[in-house]
Amino acid sequence: MPEQIVNKFHVAPVWLNRDYVEKKLRVYFKDAKLELEQLQIQPATANGENYASVMTRINVEYKDKDLVHHNATFLVKTTFADKDPAAHLLEPYGIYVREINMYEEVLPKLAEILRQEMGDPRKLFAATINVDRERDSIMFEDMSLKKYYVADRIKQLDRQQTQLVLEKLAVFHALAALLNEKQPGIFAKKYDRCFFNQHTRGYQPIMQNMVKALIRSLEDDEELHQRYAGKLKGVVEHIMEYCERAMETKKNDFVTLCHGDLWTTNMMFKNNDHGKPDNVLFIDFQFSVWSSPAIDLQYFFHTSLQDDICHTEMVHFYHQKLVQALNKLKFKGRIPTLFDFQQQYQSRAFYAIFAGFCFLPSMLHSGKEEFSIARAMSHSKIDADFRAKLYKTEIMRSKLKKFLPKFDHKGLLDDM
Structure with missing residues (x-):
C-alpha cells in the first residue's frame, strides 16, 4: 500500500x-x-x-x-503497509477484520446493553466515525479532546487506576456474556484466536527469541543465571504449547469475550474535578477472543501494575464486580464462585510467563532506538544484542527479580 x-x-x-x-x-x-x-x-x-x-x-x-x-x-x-514484516506475521490472526467486526457488530450492542440494562452513562470505548473494510481502517473520535489520557506505561498503574480498570473490565466481560446468552454463538467462530490458538503459531519466533534474550541478559548475574538459565531453556521449547493450553476452556469455566491485549496503552483514563480517575475506556480490540477472563487478568497484572499491588486481592476485587454486573444484568448462566474463579485464574498462570517475559521488556522500553516486531523476529546479531539489552534496564531487572522466583515457586519454569 x-x-x-x-x-x-x-x-x-x-x-x-x-x-x-x-x-x-x-x-x-x-x-x-x-x-x-x-x-x-x-x-x-x-x-x-x-x-x-x-x-x-x-x-x-x-x-x-x-x-x-x-x-x-x-x-x-x-494496518501496517504490506511490505512490513509485521503484516505477514499478523495476517493469519485476522486482527484487522476482527477489530472492524468489534466496532461494527459488537461494541454498539454492548453499549446499548450498558445504557438500557445497567443504566451506566459512562463510556466503555470511543465512538466510531467511520469503518472502512476495503482499507482495513477505522476512524475514531479523539477522546483526548474530552480530557481522556493514556497513563504512563513506564510508571504503570497504581491501586486506584487498577481497581477502576478491573471494575470496567468486569462490566465488559459481563456485557459480552449476556450478549452471547441473547445471541448464542456470536463470538465462538469469529473470535477464536488471540496470540495463542489452534490455527497459527506466527508469534513463535518472537516468543522464543525474547526468552532467549532473557537468558542472555542473565549472564552478567551469576546467581540468577545459575538458578534459572537451564529452566528458561525449557520455556523456550514449550512456550507456545503451554500458552495454547492456557487458552483451553474447561466444562465449568465462566467464558466470555476477552479484550485480549489489555495493557497500559490500550486504555484511556479521565479524572474528576479532584484529579482522581473516575472513568476508563478500552481501546485496541484486535486480539479480542472468546475465552476465560482470567487471561485478561494474567496479562494485565503482569504488564501494567505497579509492584506493590497484590494480585490475589485484585482477583477478589474483580470477581466481586463481575458478580455484581452479572446479577444486575440478570444473567441466567452459571456465575462462578470466588473459589471457582481463583482456580480458573491459577490454571492460566503460564500466561503470565508470556506477558512478563516476552512482551513486558518492549512495553517498558524507553530508549531512542526503535523496537519493532521486525526486530523481535530478526536473527541478526545486532537485533539479538538489542533484545538482550531490553532486559538489562533497571526497571526490567527489578521485575525479573520479582517474577523469576515467583514463577519458579509455582512450577511454571518446569516441564508441565
Missing part, C-alpha cells in the same frame, strides 16, 4: 487525504455540503506504544452547510 511519510517511524497511507476525509465527515455529520479546508496529519502514538497497527491523528478545519467554521481532531487506525 502506498505511504506518505509523517516522520522517521510513522507512515500514513496516501489515500488518507483531503478528499477521503471530507467524504467520511460528510457522511458522519450528515452534511453533503461540508467542505474540508485544512488537513494536518501526525502520529497519534509514541515509539514503543503500538506494534500491530499505525495510529494517526488528523486535525481538520471544515465549513458546514451553514458556512460555520469548525476545528476537530480524529484518530485513524490503519
